[in-house]
Amino acid sequence: MIGYVDNKEDLLKRLRRAEGQVRGIHRMVEDDTYCIDILTQVSAATKALETVALSLLEDHLSHCVAQATAEGGEVAQEKLREASAAIARLVRS
Numbered sequence: 001m002i003g004y005v006d007n008k009e010d011l012l013k014r015l016r017r018a019e020g021q022v023r024g025i026h027r028m029v030e031d032d033t034y035c036i037d038i039l040t041q042v043s044a045a046t047k048a049l050e051t052v053a054l055s056l057l058e059d060h061l062s063h064c065v066a067q068a069t070a071e072g073g074e075v076a077q078e079k080l081r082e083a084s085a086a087i088a089r090l091v092r093s
Contacts, residue, residue, distance in 0.1 A: 007059060017048055018052070021041060064079055
């Protein structure tokens with residue numbers, strides 16, 4: 001079972017909102033909107049996606065990693081490596 005199953009609808013709602021924001025940014029560029037206004041919307045869309053990413057990470061840690069850690073062994077080590085790599089990607093972006 002996936003870790004985000006309990007939050008799936010909330011995640012989908014947030015993703016639809018981010019998708020709408022990105023479409024709005026596209027229209028703004030097509031319409032030659034002032035740069036700062038576009039950057040403001042890019043910031044909002046980025047924040048929306050970061051919120052989704054953090055929610056997924058939290059779910060992964062509390063479900064997938066916790067379960068693997070309880071089982072122990074190589075599976076636990078692999079889940080911890082995956083989580084660490086995911087965190088590193090989020091911090092770099």
